[in-house]
Amino acid sequence: xxxxxxRRLPGWSVLAFLVVAPLIGLAAFxxxxxxxxxxxxxxxxxxxxxxxxxxxxxxGRDAPAALGLRSVGWRPVVFAVLGTTVLSFVVSQLGPxxxxxxxxxxxIEGVQALETLAVLGLLAPITEELVFRGLLYGWLAGRWNxxxxxxxxxxxxxxxxTEPLHILLVLPLGFWFGWLRWRTGSLVPTIVAHIINxxxxxxxxxxxxx
Numbered sequence: 001x002x003x004x005x006x007r008r009l010p011g012w013s014v015l016a017f018l019v020v021a022p023l024i025g026l027a028a029f030x031x032x033x034x035x036x037x038x039x040x041x042x043x044x045x046x047x048x049x050x051x052x053x054x055x056x057x058x059x060g061r062d063a064p065a066a067l068g069l070r071s072v073g074w075r076p077v078v079f080a081v082l083g084t085t086v087l088s089f090v091v092s093q094l095g096p097x098x099x100x101x102x103x104x105x106x107x108i109e110g111v112q113a114l115e116t117l118a119v120l121g122l123l124a125p126i127t128e129e130l131v132f133r134g135l136l137y138g139w140l141a142g143r144w145n146x147x148x149x150x151x152x153x154x155x156x157x158x159x160x161x162t163e164p165l166h167i168l169l170v171l172p173l174g175f176w177f178g179w180l181r182w183r184t185g186s187l188v189p190t191i192v193a194h195i196i197n198x199x200x201x202x203x204x205x206x207x208x209x210x
Contacts, residue, residue: 008142009066009135013055017135021051038112042119045127052130067134068187080180080189084197087176091169092201121199129191132157132174133181146182154178173197 025047032039056063064070132153140149154174158167177190 009056009059009138011139011143013059014135014139017051017055017131020054021048024051038116038119042123045119045123048131049123049127052127052135055135066138067130068138068181068185069134070186070188072184072186072188076180076184076186076189077192080184080193081196083176083180084173084193085200087172088197088201091172094169117199117202120202122195125194125198126191128157128160129177129187129194132160133177133190134187137178137181150175150178150182153181 025044028043028047029035029040032043056067059066136156137149137153140152154171154177157174157177158171161167161170177194180190180193181187
């Protein structure tokens with residue numbers, strides 16, 4: 001296993017994120033010209049990404065490495081994508097589509113479909129990976145160890161999806177992504193795999209659903 005604690009994320013970075021994210025989110029929600037499901041999600045994930053950048057800004061050049069943004073070559077990335085695709089397919093056969101996903105993807109076409117792919121297929125996975133397996137994992141690994149970081153960040157990632165069915169369906173992927181983060185010491189494989197997984201899932205829900 002790779003040691004992920006060479007550059008530790010301080011606790012104040014996590015605290016700063018927890019304070020700043022709700023403030024930015026509330027301000028963005030208040031300023032929204034309209035509040036469709038997709039626009040609210042875009043504001044939510046955008047606020048999270050901005051809050052994370054603010055939280056790690058004082059780390060300067062050490063911030064990317066502390067978040068796990070390290071090059072690992074193409075083999076771990078390919079392995080991550082293939083494993084995620086197989087696991088996601090298996091999980092998708094275990095239950096119906098979560099209601100929240102259905103509401104966002106139902107009845108959209110054209111430009112709206114591209115916007116949905118941009119939000120759920122790109123913005124959401126990047127933000128989730130940076131928050132859960134970047135910021136949270138990095139702090140937990142430095143404060144305790146990689147096992148604690150793996151378990152707690154995976155559970156937190158699943159719990160953040162709030163809808164009970166969605167939590168159950170996402171939990172295996174959460175542990176898979178957490179293991180990849182631990183095993184490779186890098187966030188790159190999980191970001192790429194998460195983006196491809198979400199893009200395929202949203203595209204299928206959008207274009208293939210009757």
